[in-house]
Amino acid sequence: xxxxxxxxxxxxxxxxxxxxxxxxxxxxxxxxxxxxxxxxxxxxxxxxxxxxxxxxxxxxxxxxxxxxxxxxxxxxxxxxxxxxxxxxxxxxxxxxxxxxxxxxxxxxxxxxxxxxxxxxxxxxxxxxxxxxxxxxxxxxxxxxxxxxxxxxxxxxxxxxxxxxxxxxxxxxxxxxxxxxxxxxxxxxxxxxxxxxxx
Amino acid sequence: xxxxxxxxxxxxxxxxxxxxxxxxxxxxxxxxxxxxxxxxxxxxxxxxxxxxxxxxxxxxxxxxxxxxxxxxxxxxxxxxxxxxxxxxxxxxxxxxxxxxxxxxxxxxxxxxxxxxxxxxxxxxxxxxxxxxxxxxxxxxxxxxxxxxxxxxxxxxxxxxxxxxxxxxxxxxxxxxxxxxxxxxxxxxxxxxxxxxxxxxxxxxxxxxxxxxxxxxxxxxxxxxxxxxxxxxxxxxxxxxxxxxxxxxxx
Numbered sequence: 001x002x003x004x005x006x007x008x009x010x011x012x013x014x015x016x017x018x019x020x021x022x023x024x025x026x027x028x029x030x031x032x033x034x035x036x037x038x039x040x041x042x043x044x045x046x047x048x049x050x051x052x053x054x055x056x057x058x059x060x061x062x063x064x065x066x067x068x069x070x071x072x073x074x075x076x077x078x079x080x081x082x083x084x085x086x087x088x089x090x091x092x093x094x095x096x097x098x099x100x101x102x103x104x105x106x107x108x109x110x111x112x113x114x115x116x117x118x119x120x121x122x123x124x125x126x127x128x129x130x131x132x133x134x135x136x137x138x139x140x141x142x143x144x145x146x147x148x149x150x151x152x153x154x155x156x157x158x159x160x161x162x163x164x165x166x167x168x169x170x171x172x173x174x175x176x177x178x179x180x181x182x183x184x185x186x187x188x189x190x191x192x193x194x195x196x197x198x
Numbered sequence: 199x200x201x202x203x204x205x206x207x208x209x210x211x212x213x214x215x216x217x218x219x220x221x222x223x224x225x226x227x228x229x230x231x232x233x234x235x236x237x238x239x240x241x242x243x244x245x246x247x248x249x250x251x252x253x254x255x256x257x258x259x260x261x262x263x264x265x266x267x268x269x270x271x272x273x274x275x276x277x278x279x280x281x282x283x284x285x286x287x288x289x290x291x292x293x294x295x296x297x298x299x300x301x302x303x304x305x306x307x308x309x310x311x312x313x314x315x316x317x318x319x320x321x322x323x324x325x326x327x328x329x330x331x332x333x334x335x336x337x338x339x340x341x342x343x344x345x346x347x348x349x350x351x352x353x354x355x356x357x358x359x360x361x362x363x364x365x366x367x368x369x370x371x372x373x374x375x376x377x378x379x380x381x382x383x384x385x386x387x388x389x390x391x392x393x394x395x396x397x398x399x400x401x402x403x404x405x406x407x408x409x410x411x412x413x414x415x416x417x418x419x420x421x422x423x424x425x426x427x428x429x430x431x432x433x434x435x436x437x438x439x440x441x442x443x444x445x446x447x448x
Contacts, residue, residue, distance in 0.1 A: 011258035097353070097363040122367065125327050130366025135392045136330050172285035173413065 044159070044188045053187045055103045056163035057094035057176045058132070062104070063087045063139075065156040065193035067146070074119065074126075076145045082197065084109055084146040086158055087123065091137035094165075094176060098132055104142050105159040105185070111150025117142040156193050159185035291404065291412040295419045302418040306347045307377060309403050309418040310339040312384065316396065316424070316432030317439035320388055322368045331392040332433050333365075335441055336401050336422070340372070341382035348374045351404040351412065352387050355419070356395035361402075365390050372444045385444030396429040 004012075030036060047053055052061045066085040076083065086106060092098050102117050120129045123139035132138055162185075163176040179186070296302035302309045317333045319326050340349055352364040352373055364370050365388050372385040391399065400421040406412055 007258050011256075011261070095359055096361040124330075125325065125367065127327070127367045131363045133331075133362045133390055133392075134360045135395070136390065138330065167285075171413075173289065173411070174284075174286055175411075 111147035162186035321438030342377035384447040386442040
């Protein structure tokens with residue numbers, strides 16, 4: 001019996017075999033490229049104080065934490081509350097002025113009224129920060145109102161949240177939007193807390 | 199032969215009814231089944247052994263053809279999407295430019311930049327505000343055309359495309375000022391920019407339909423004629439400058 005041509009024999013193979021072959025090939029290529037190597041569980045990198053962290057549209061350098069009881073004329077919502085403050089240098093690396101970037105969170109500090117900072121002030125003159133401009137790093141104070149009976153920690157862990165320049169699914173345009181996992185900080189930095197209560 | 203009563207004789211074909219002959223009386227019988235007889239086609243009928251091309255490689259060629267068509271379709275789609283403007287390009291603002299002293303007319307209002315100056319320190323309400331860069335103060339006349347409008351977007355743009363919004367560190371009453379038709383208002387707007395870009399700036403005004411975006415908005419742009427020596431002089435002068443408040447003008 002004469003053997004059939006190779007092309008005819010290949011063509012006669014079930015389609016499922018082609019799929020299995022393609023899958024095995026993809027796995028092999030992925031393995032050679034390192035795709036099957038074990039991956040460390042995602043974690044938040046710890047950075048040293050005064051190290052700049054790329055948070056997307058801004059570069060953040062956390063400097064110090066501070067507790068103050070009076071920032072007159074700025075008053076807390078509740079009489080007797082004090083301010084928990086994180087001072088950082090913020091530099092806009094995006095192309096346009098950014099509306100009050102507030103990429104910092106202090107999740108382990110007790111007695112805060114809100115998760116987000118209550119005020120963002122410019123250290124230069126104490127004015128509220130509406131915009132920060134590209135290429136003009138500024139020392140900025142992030143303020144949280146804190147209950148007076150909360151303990152003052154010796155150090156504070158500051159989470160730095162990031163944004164990604166990506167397409168807005170509503171408008172179709174590109175803009176800076178919070179990272180996909182918005183609760184996953186880009187980095188965490190531990191800085192000392194200065195007790196400046198009077 | 200005649201009939202009695204004068205009736206005509208019956209036709210010859212007529213005959214009186216006869217009794218039914220017994221021999222031809224119908225006899226009932228059960229129907230007999232017979233296999234259906236297939237109609238004879240007008241063409242030759244042969245059994246079909248396969249719907250596929252019996253030639254070797256025909257099946258593989260078909261599959262390859264489908265694969266090639268898929269690749270061509272994907273490539274065409276990629277090519278189209280590559281050369282189709284994205285949303286940001288398709289919805290970019292409509293820029294109308296002018297120069298200092300010239301009136302730039304937008305659909306809702308007009309702009310006329312009168313002058314520009316700079317300072318290292320800004321003073322307002324008794325407080326001094328220094329800067330890491332340099333303050334740029336632009337004197338502009340705004341006039342509504344048909345109905346009350348507010349010009350909410352004022353920014354400087356440098357040669358690299360960076361934009362610097364009007365500063366929020368001082369009260370900028372002209373931003374958002376409710377302009378009435380026929381009542382032009384002039385005032386000074388303060389911006390903060392790095393010293394390195396201050397000599398190559400253009401000021402932009404718009405009435406954005408979306409906050410912080412200028413998609414398909416009309417934007418008036420006026421290049422500012424600032425020299426490097428002017429910038430150095432402004433930065434070196436520590437005398438505070440006070441931005442002029444808005445006032446009705448001619």
